[in-house]
Amino acid sequence: MAYYAAPSSESALIQRNSAESLSVTFYSGETAIDADGAVTIGIVDAEGSTVVASGTATTSAGTGIVTYTLAGQSDLNELTATWSGTFGGNAMEFTTQHEIIGGFYTSPAEIRAMDSINGESSTFPTADIVQAITWSMDVIDDYCGASFVYRFHRDILDGTNTPEIQLSQKFPQVIISGSIDGTALTATQISNLNKYKSGVLRLKDDSWTYANPGGQIKINYEAGVSKTPPSDIAWAARTLARYHLLEQVSRIPDRAISVQSEFGNIQLAQPGMNKPTPIPDVNVILNRHRHRAPVAF
Structure with a gap:
């Protein structure tokens, strides 16, 4: 059975100067499994320079779960963490990627307070909200051709x-x-x-x-365009993150372009050229802030 290390989505992006708990869960197939002994970690930056020395101890936080608290980093960077341990008598290494960033477009608390997300912690755990925020930032940055934080x-x-x-x-x-x-x-x-x-x-x-x-x-x-995002970009990120979460539990087929109900036939908004999302109000904002030249088909 193959072994896997599933990193926590909450530490994929790390705020500059903020300490962060890095966490992975080790699996054998679909079953969380502990290492035979201690698990250690080493972290290097994009240049390969040492940030955390190889062999540094980690902390067990449950079956298969190990954590390490990374001190706040003053410089933006891309970090590669190598987790080392012995599983089933075999020495193994697993890598996870982490980016130190200048800021976020929105926060999990702001998303949690939104309609249909508030009070639904079992349906939408924090890890899923963080992942939705990361997704919304990627959509915005990719379409606009620039980041709105450093x-x-x-x-x-x-x-x-x-x-x-x-x-x-x-x-x-x-x-x-x-x-x-x-x-x-x-x-x-x-x-x-x-x-x-x-x-x-x-x-x-x-x-x-x-x-x-x-x-x-x-x-x-x-x-980045600025150190902090404009208010409309922040709103777009919140709206996109909420949409992404609700889409995961929607009963509407993901390839549907219309829905028939007691009120008649409802056409669903579709993304396309100059319409990067199915949300028209978000598209207006992203087109206003776009720095990438339009692509001709």
């Missing part, structure tokens, strides 16, 4: 032999670090970088050297 990004790019280079994300705000063909950018070079909303970086008195076969430019940075 997020971490790591780009590996080809050099241009010019002072300008195009990042993968718009609205770069903080350049954390970078290197050209293995040579780190100096603090002076980073402070002299010109950052443009389009995602272009301009290197003063130097060029982003092209090195065959390319991929020698590495840049770690924070990007």
Whole structure:
């Protein structure tokens, strides 16, 4: 039987400077199972630098469940946690991914207070609400082409032999670090970088050297339209998260485009080009904040 480690959705995104309890549940098939002995953890960042030393002890929190409390992280980053233990006499390792982010568009408490979610903790546990918030943020960011809070990004790019280079994300705000063909950018070079909303970086008195076969430019940075989301984006995130939760328990078939009732035939709103969600009011807001060029079919 295969072994699995199911991470808690509540620690997939972690607020900057906030301590967070990382948790996984180990399974053999569908059955939660304890390790033969102690489970340890090690955490590295996007550069592979150690955040938590390998072999650090974790805490048992129930059958198959182990946790580790991560101290607050001041820098945005992407973390990889490696959980190590012995199961059925075999040493195993499992990895989970965690992102340190600048903020959220909404909170579980705000979603819980919404109509049809309030008082339904058994139907909609906190973990599902957190997952719905993450989903709504992904939908908004993907369609709009930018994040409305600061997020971490790591780009590996080809050099241009010019002072300008195009990042993968718009609205770069903080350049954390970078290197050209293995040579780190100096603090002076980073402070002299010109950052443009389009995602272009301009290197003063130097060029982003092209090195065959390319991929020698590495840049770690924070990007986002603002540190906190506009109020209408926050409303859109709440509305989308609620929709996502209710959709999981809806009795309407997921491929239905209309419903017949005692009031007649009801046409269901459908997503499509320039309509990323089935909610018209949300679509209006996302189109107003869109920074990505429309796609022609």
